[in-house]
Amino acid sequence: MAEVSVELISRIVKEVLKSLNLNANSNFNKKKITAVFTGGKIDYQKSIDQLKKLDNKLKPDWQLIFSESAEEILDCQKIAAELGAEIVDGKAALANIKDRDLVIVPILTMNSAAKLASHILDTDAIYYTFKSLILGIPVIAAKNAADLSGEGWQEFGLNKISETLLSDNQKHLAKLQSYGIKVVDALDIIETAQKIFYDESYSNETVHEKFETENEKISQSTAQNTVFLDKKVITYREINPLAENIDVVQVREDAVITPYARDIAENKGMIICS
Secondary structure (H helix, E strand, O other): OOOOOHHHHHHHHHHHHHHHHHHHHHHHOOOEEEEEEOOOOOOHHHHHHHHHHHHHHHOOEEEEEEOHHHHHHOOHHHHHHHHOOEEOOHHHHHHHHHHOOEEEEOOOOHHHHHHHHOOOOOOHHHHHHHHHHHOOOOEEEEOOOOOOOOHHHHHOOOOOOOHHHHHHHHHHHHHHHHHOOEEEOHHHHHHHHHHHHHOOOOOHHHHHHHHHHHHHHHHHOOHHHEEEEOOOEEOHHHHOOOOOOOOEEEEOOOOEEOHHHHHHHHHOOOEEEO
């Protein structure tokens, strides 16, 4: 029989304790994410793919909430199986809402955006999202199905929207952003979640610094590199044709700028200011 030394026993005990400690830390650090589904389907697959990739990266503790309209048009059980997640009733989910680290609305609809912006909390899904904001829990919402200026609606041929209707739609999204909701493209869900969890610089202070930097750039800009757009609603149709050498796009103080227009301006290196 082989002799078991005190040194060997000590080493084994240390390895066991180390393993137990790692497992405890792993469970302790596991992110708790709630996905709130409302009844939209524009860019649905992009959002689902992002959730699956996020699941592979973080292995979070998922909790899924489906509105009644979402239950009608989405395969809830399939989504839950792909994420290894539990489907919970909205009211039941409120019991542990303070323990959640993040709320993701993979498919924000126009209806849900308008209700959240107007404080109309008539469904469990919307109430859960709103209460998360009150408790300071980060919320990410994919805007693709809610943004009338987005490519998804353009592909449906719905590009003859009145300026008033589009303006109100953009105001709803802007209001959600002012509440602290990260209103993003579906393909930016993972990046935004990782910034919330791991990037300490992703804060209101950073946004303020960026704003100050842009203001400084604007003040240094010359008239030759500036253009003024005298329209109440600025969409991609106004930004896209602008020459590449334009640095600053000045707009009316009461102008509403669609997120897609901002994205195009940013890609072209332009700054939009009123």
